[in-house]
Amino acid sequence: MSSTEVLSAFKELAQLKQLDRNELRELIRDGVFAALAKKYGPNVRAEIAIDEMTGQIRITVLKEVVEEVEDPSRQVSVEEARWDDPDFQVGDVLETDVDFAEFGRTAVQAAKQRIIQRVREGERARIREEFADRVGELLSGEVQQIERGKIVVMLAKFREAEAIIPYREQNHREHFHQGDTIRAVLKRLEETPKGPRLILSRGDPMFVKALFKLEVPEIQQGIVDIRATAREVGSRTKIAVFSRDDGIDPVGACVGLKGSRVQAVVNELGGERIDIVPWSPDPERFARLALAPSRVARVFSEPETKTVQAIVDEDQLSLAIGRNGQNVRLASELTGWKIDLYSSREWLERGGEGPLFAPLPPREEEGEDVADVPLAELSGITQDLLAVLTTAGYRTFNDILDLEKTDIAAIPGMSPEMADRLVALIDELTTTDEAAEARPAAEPQPEAPAREVTPEPLTGEGMTPEAPVSEATVDLPAGEAVPETPAPEGPAA
Numbered sequence: 001m002s003s004t005e006v007l008s009a010f011k012e013l014a015q016l017k018q019l020d021r022n023e024l025r026e027l028i029r030d031g032v033f034a035a036l037a038k039k040y041g042p043n044v045r046a047e048i049a050i051d052e053m054t055g056q057i058r059i060t061v062l063k064e065v066v067e068e069v070e071d072p073s074r075q076v077s078v079e080e081a082r083w084d085d086p087d088f089q090v091g092d093v094l095e096t097d098v099d100f101a102e103f104g105r106t107a108v109q110a111a112k113q114r115i116i117q118r119v120r121e122g123e124r125a126r127i128r129e130e131f132a133d134r135v136g137e138l139l140s141g142e143v144q145q146i147e148r149g150k151i152v153v154m155l156a157k158f159r160e161a162e163a164i165i166p167y168r169e170q171n172h173r174e175h176f177h178q179g180d181t182i183r184a185v186l187k188r189l190e191e192t193p194k195g196p197r198l199i200l201s202r203g204d205p206m207f208v209k210a211l212f213k214l215e216v217p218e219i220q221q222g223i224v225d226i227r228a229t230a231r232e233v234g235s236r237t238k239i240a241v242f243s244r245d246d247g248i249d250p251v252g253a254c255v256g257l258k259g260s261r262v263q264a265v266v267n268e269l270g271g272e273r274i275d276i277v278p279w280s281p282d283p284e285r286f287a288r289l290a291l292a293p294s295r296v297a298r299v300f301s302e303p304e305t306k307t308v309q310a311i312v313d314e315d316q317l318s319l320a321i322g323r324n325g326q327n328v329r330l331a332s333e334l335t336g337w338k339i340d341l342y343s344s345r346e347w348l349e350r351g352g353e354g355p356l357f358a359p360l361p362p363r364e365e366e367g368e369d370v371a372d373v374p375l376a377e378l379s380g381i382t383q384d385l386l387a388v389l390t391t392a393g394y395r396t397f398n399d400i401l402d403l404e405k406t407d408i409a410a411i412p413g414m415s416p417e418m419a420d421r422l423v424a425l426i427d428e429l430t431t432t433d434e435a436a437e438a439r440p441a442a443e444p445q446p447e448a449p450a451r452e453v454t455p456e457p458l459t460g461e462g463m464t465p466e467a468p469v470s471e472a473t474v475d476l477p478a479g480e481a482v483p484e485t486p487a488p489e490g491p492a493a
Contacts, residue, residue: 023122025050027115032059034114035103041073046098059098065090124195127161131198135186138210139163139200143180153182153200162197169201173234174270183268185210205229208237208274211265218243218253225250227279230333234272236322238290238330240279251276275330283308283337290331290339294320297344307338317343375400380425388413389422400426 029048036044040061049058063076065088081088088094103111141155141163149167165184176182184200185207191197201207209226218224228240241250254276255262262274275293280286284299287308298311312320320341321328332339342350374396375381375389392411394400400408400422408419 027118028057030118031111031115032057035111036061036098037073038106038110039103041071043071043073045074061096061098063094063096065092065094120195123160127158127196127198128189130158131161131186131189131196135188136206136210137186138183138207138214139186139198140181140183143176143178143182145178146176151176151182153184155198162195163200164197165200165202169199169203171202171234171270171272174202203231203233205231205237208239208265208269211268212239212254212261215256215261215264216254218248218250223248224253225279228334228336230330232326232330234270236273236275236326236330237269238275238277238292238334240277240286240290240334242279251278277334283335286335287331287337287339290334291320291327294327296320301337305338306336307340308335309340309342311342311344311347314343314345317341378425380421380428382418382421385418385422388418 028050032048036046045062047060063074065078065081066075067090069075069077076094078090081094139155141153144152144154151165153163155161155163184202187199187201187204189196190199209229213219223245225242226239227242231237241254243250266274277289277292284301287310288296288299294312294316296310296312300309328339328341375386405423408422
């Protein structure tokens, strides 16, 4: 084989492996040096000139002229050197041109092995460089083979990379065959004796996040974040979303028009159910939302043990628990807190005995439910009273909730009649909770669970309780719980 043919073969190799010109030159030099080392010895010195225009490779072996040869691969005796030129002296360098055709089979094989090794090292380096920072990204490819439960994938844009989906990272309700197109998320880059291997996953929560990033432009732009995920593969997933722009609803952005965006994700997951809820830094509010699609009446937390107790109405208990405890289990994983569920009756019965936490101050509980209810939407507030309160800076029910009678009377423009009317209104809207909180010490009354679980203010006109979202459907809290026996109607807000 001539040097021209060798150079042509190298260029084809460079195109196949996507090597640039400098990498090609280094490969050729390495291969030639490997062949020279096989022919002359490991310490051989040589100059290699590559002419890409003519396709010629010029090889010149350099040997130092010495009195006594110790290393034949890089030294030559004076007597031998003077056969070529009588003027050679000790210390001179003998230059000998070597024709590529002179290399024997063994030398050519050594050159081939060196080049293959260098090509593989280059591929491994490119794979590390390409995918080291892409963990969590969605990759697509073709199922190359299925062996011992794992799926071997040939990536669409980086065919040299070894990518597999291990058995434990698969959704076992899905079935793929050789040649099928497949998408998966890059979970990690694993080093093996053969080089880096890409571990892909269709069972990790990151896969759901990557699919939403693909479908929701607001997530791509960084406006909406998926702050938390919890998943049971093939069955149900919960995600908590947050918007950096107050004008964009994060849940609505992920659901899409008529549920188009979330439906695309559901289809890719083979019909797996998805609950999308707003994320909150408040663990109590977050736990309430995470238990969607069930409606939660009250929530108490214990930060020291990271435990949340959620009180639900009797008809919501099975929905809150979910099939085989799935819903509460995923909610606990989503929030990072342990969640204990109680029905309203059980909570009342165990209030004095069980490890129940003390109820939070009324302001926090009311703040969760009616903090954003404008005073103008509360029945019982006249226009003159509303004007006085607005002028003084009070705009929502939560603003006036903790005001004492003396504080109300001190508001500028407040007449004694208006003060009495406002005190009566606050008492009317908060009496239900206070009475229920006092009842566990006494014998529980049949109507107590309903009054306790769903305070009357939640049914007031204009109230907008927090709305967990489940599969593009907003589940609003019920206005009234259904007790076992009829309960007296409370005052409407």
